[in-house]
Amino acid sequence: MRVLIAPNAFKHSLNATGAALAIKEGLQQSKLDCVCECFPVGDGGDGTGDLMIRKHNGLLVSVDVADPFGRLIQSSFGLVNNGETAIIEMANASGIHLVKPSALNPLQATSFGTGQLIIAALDKGVRNLVLAIGGSATVDGGTGILRALGVRFLNAQGEELTAPEQLTELTRIDISTLDQRILTCAITVLCDVENKLLGAEGSAAVFGPQKGATPDSVKKLDAGLATFSAVALQQTGIDMSAVKHGGAAGGVAAGLHTFINAQLVNGIDFFLHFTRFDEAVATANLVITGEGSIDEQTLHGKGPFGVAYRAKQLNLPVIGLAGKIPLEQNEKLDQFFDVLLAIGNGPADLVSALSQTRQNLIRTAHQLGNLLTQ
Structure with missing residues (x-):
């Protein structure tokens, strides 16, 4: 399986490159037979x-x-x-x-x-x-x-x-x-x-x-x-x-x-065109994206939406990882994200949650990889 890992930064905790590498590390620790390409993205924000x-x-x-x-x-x-x-x-x-x-x-x-x-x-x-x-x-x-x-x-x-x-x-x-x-x-x-x-x-x-x-x-x-x-x-x-x-x-x-x-x-949109994202997504079987929070605001031009939109043009499955996701199922988000996963490992204050972002991404990606082998 060819997995394209294209997260935005997780604000105040991990930059986009760090997030992509954490997800890759988790997948590689899992039982999934996969080739991972890291393609960290930015939507105009810092980095x-x-x-x-x-x-x-x-x-x-x-x-x-x-x-x-x-x-x-x-x-x-x-x-x-x-x-x-x-x-x-x-x-x-x-x-x-x-x-x-x-x-x-x-x-x-x-x-x-x-x-x-x-x-x-x-x-x-x-x-x-x-x-x-x-x-x-x-x-x-x-x-x-x-x-x-x-x-x-x-x-x-x-x-x-x-x-x-x-x-x-x-x-x-x-x-x-x-x-x-x-x-x-x-x-x-x-x-x-x-x-x-x-x-x-x-x-x-x-x-x-x-x-x-x-x-x-x-x-x-x-x-x-x-x-x-x-x-x-x-x-x-x-x-x-x-x-x-x-x-x-x-x-x-x-x-x-x-x-x-x-x-x-x-x-x-500009970033993905400028960095030739379409060439990378064309060879993928699965796309994983993410950022600190994914909700309806994400659909107004945020990084994960841009990634998911292009993946869906090719009918690819898209998984979104975030520190925070909506409590209720959301039809608008469901059009672009097949799965949304909150990465938290338990109740935590914001400072603790931010400090644990890397470990939480690795663990979630590890579990995700094991699930995908079933």
Whole structure:
């Protein structure tokens, strides 16, 4: 049996590669006579860029950039396709993992460092930019990136605004000093959510609390993004608040779409095409995927859905492994997943469950392999 193992990352516990290797280890310990191919996937979340660079045997380029609070760190991006395409992982410069949980503050954190990575890629002469924007610590609408590219955000006195909490004072956006090289690049932003920029389902309300925002901070951030959107509409004619995927990464997707013509795409669809997943799935007899939680939200562009959808095009059986699955049978999920298995080995608090992800995946895959021999 040829088994294609294609999980997404198990958030806060195992990256996608680690998850794939754990599943493979379990299967190989079982009685199942199988050949396993590991094909870890990413849907735009943290780690997606690294997987794409590896799949293309890309070149890593190191760059000194600002972290979310302006402190100098060493970061990197990847070059693939003979140096024509740069793959930039936002989390490498503006990531939440770069900040201690107690220090998170999206009223101050900016995406400026990611913009510095883009400038470094332009200096290499790239013609295409691919941005994986998951895992950021910011809710700045992409203003930090745009500032690094030369855009100035000004208040009524002509003073430059540099922090997200100041965006409510915004009256004018000066694009006269924008680095024109960016407009000659094809820019693709990988998004793993469909949320728009503003409101109850917007970037501040949904993602702000994950990045340290208090209820009061969420209101300030949403108000600042609303002001940004209103000024942008007046100057560009583009309604940032109406853009699908616009709320991804604290509004980075909306800001880059509006000011540098970035194309916003479903992350897993782009990833699977870019890494030639169809060639791998064509030789498989069984597909195993997974991530921390599989539920109806998974069907809105998450990694396991992208994998399962393509497998089902070939009528292949699909098994989904997750830390959490729905209690009730779900007809919509049943169309794409033949079996959903929760990997937990017993009642446990979240910290314990996360720490045991690898062992639980190995054990579940081992049992699964034995079952498949029957």
